[in-house]
Amino acid sequence: MSDKTSNQMWGGRFAAGPDAIMEAINASIGFDKRLAAQDIAGSRAHAAMLAATGIVETSDAEAIREGLLTVLSEIEGGDFAFSTALEDIHMNVEARLKEIIGEPAGRLHTARSRNDQVATDFRLWVRDQCDAAEGGILALMKALLGQAEAGADWVMPGFTHLQTAQPVTWGHHMMAYVEMFARDLSRMRDARKRMNESPLGAAALAGTGFPIDRQMTAEALGFDRPMANSLDAVSDRDFALEFLAAASICAMHLSRFAEELVIWSSAQFRFVTLSDRFSTGSSIMPQKKNPDAAELIRAKIGRIFGANVALLMVMKGLPLAYSKDMQEDKEQVFDAADNLMLALAAMEGMVKDMTGNVENLEAAAASGFSTATDLADWLVRETGLPFRDAHHITGALVAMAEKKGCDLSDLSLEEMKSVNDAISEGIFDVLGVHNSVASRMSYGGTAPARVREQVARWKEILG
Numbered sequence: 001m002s003d004k005t006s007n008q009m010w011g012g013r014f015a016a017g018p019d020a021i022m023e024a025i026n027a028s029i030g031f032d033k034r035l036a037a038q039d040i041a042g043s044r045a046h047a048a049m050l051a052a053t054g055i056v057e058t059s060d061a062e063a064i065r066e067g068l069l070t071v072l073s074e075i076e077g078g079d080f081a082f083s084t085a086l087e088d089i090h091m092n093v094e095a096r097l098k099e100i101i102g103e104p105a106g107r108l109h110t111a112r113s114r115n116d117q118v119a120t121d122f123r124l125w126v127r128d129q130c131d132a133a134e135g136g137i138l139a140l141m142k143a144l145l146g147q148a149e150a151g152a153d154w155v156m157p158g159f160t161h162l163q164t165a166q167p168v169t170w171g172h173h174m175m176a177y178v179e180m181f182a183r184d185l186s187r188m189r190d191a192r193k194r195m196n197e198s199p200l201g202a203a204a205l206a207g208t209g210f211p212i213d214r215q216m217t218a219e220a221l222g223f224d225r226p227m228a229n230s231l232d233a234v235s236d237r238d239f240a241l242e243f244l245a246a247a248s249i250c251a252m253h254l255s256r257f258a259e260e261l262v263i264w265s266s267a268q269f270r271f272v273t274l275s276d277r278f279s280t281g282s283s284i285m286p287q288k289k290n291p292d293a294a295e296l297i298r299a300k301i302g303r304i305f306g307a308n309v310a311l312l313m314v315m316k317g318l319p320l321a322y323s324k325d326m327q328e329d330k331e332q333v334f335d336a337a338d339n340l341m342l343a344l345a346a347m348e349g350m351v352k353d354m355t356g357n358v359e360n361l362e363a364a365a366a367s368g369f370s371t372a373t374d375l376a377d378w379l380v381r382e383t384g385l386p387f388r389d390a391h392h393i394t395g396a397l398v399a400m401a402e403k404k405g406c407d408l409s410d411l412s413l414e415e416m417k418s419v420n421d422a423i424s425e426g427i428f429d430v431l432g433v434h435n436s437v438a439s440r441m442s443y444g445g446t447a448p449a450r451v452r453e454q455v456a457r458w459k460e461i462l463g
Helices: 003-010 018-026 029-052 058-076 089-101 103-107 114-150 170-195 214-220 230-235 238-264 292-315 324-329 331-353 358-366 372-383 387-404 413-417 425-429 433-439 448-462
Strands: 155-160 163-169
Touching: 029 058, 029 089, 029 114, 029 214, 029 331, 058 089, 058 103, 089 103, 089 114, 114 170, 114 230, 114 238, 114 331, 114 448, 155 170, 155 358, 155 433, 163 170, 163 358, 163 433, 170 238, 170 448, 238 292, 238 331, 292 324, 292 331, 324 331, 358 433, 372 387, 372 425, 372 433, 413 425, 433 448
Parallel strands: none
Antiparallel strands: 155 163
8 A cells, every 4th residue: 555545544634644643642732731730730749859858959859840830830821832742741841841941850750650640630630620519519509508498488399200299398399409419519528538649659550769758749739648559559540430420420410400490491380480691592482481501401411421431431441550541531521520510500500590480389289189198198197097098088089179170179078078978177277288298397308397497407517
């Protein structure tokens, strides 16, 4: 095959042939430049340690540390020229450092490998994302608490199978999501705690013969301790997988709530009105107000799930220690983190701005024989009937109301007594939706008093 034919097969983008392709597939600077701040922080800690242990001269270490700050300033100011030929963020930074300070820059990589360097950088970056996600989740929880407190008495339908089941309170529904996102918060905090060990000093895979102080660099970078096994230190990406797993569960919760907001804001439900800030109009139908933010949250979640699966697939077949496959560990995590934070911020905004349509919520709560279970419970409490018998009698009363085209509370006492003579006037005390929710006083129940207790508890926890 001629070189001309070969180049045509590679395609016009790689007209220079295999060398251009190898450079493109091997380079990671297009995405790992996001690790610049973490890379420079790790290098500055490493340089300080090299001086403290006498491995390099203090003057060289100081020149390195100051030069690295100059590099960081250039990157943050947009004045840094990244080079694909230099492959990655580490080599780009080191090359520029040499231009700035000269020969001492070559001493920075003493007792270190790009393997432990990138493991440290990436771990620091993911740790930062756990902190950011924690902040986003906390803000959303506080927005939900505001809604719960405002609507502790509002009655709405509770659903099973998306069919009207029993009345609940708006506040109770909001607090369900507070509990869900609290678990997400716990998972993020737990993942952060477990990942807070330093790979720096593991070198390529076996450690180093230089008398380094790994505890010193770990403390300088805010880690609890150095990782205990050098092979594991450069091989491990569990920290990224744990972040993605926690992010995926959180994203699933966001998507469930987004789905409810799409349904609730529809013309058929009219449970909520979303603010104009998080809705759009139609280009052709002037009456439309589309819940685009909720729909986009629901869609973006797939990217987070996909990132989780993608990294699992990268890691599943790798022998110890480092393989170039692991260069593919970052782009998906970057994308997932970006989209999680965007989804959390959008959901917080929607929750803070949305308005519950109280009359529509209550009307829907009263429909569909939602107090049938209250009627059955009343029969058990007041007449001593076994629940299964009470269930059968309630079913007969529901059938009677359906036939008449009315609700249970619209049946007369005589009509009810025709099904079971033990029914008395007291039955009507439980058939109203407000009476129904007020009676659900069990711990974790929907009664307004219980909702307010939970709101107060969480407000104290969150501060």
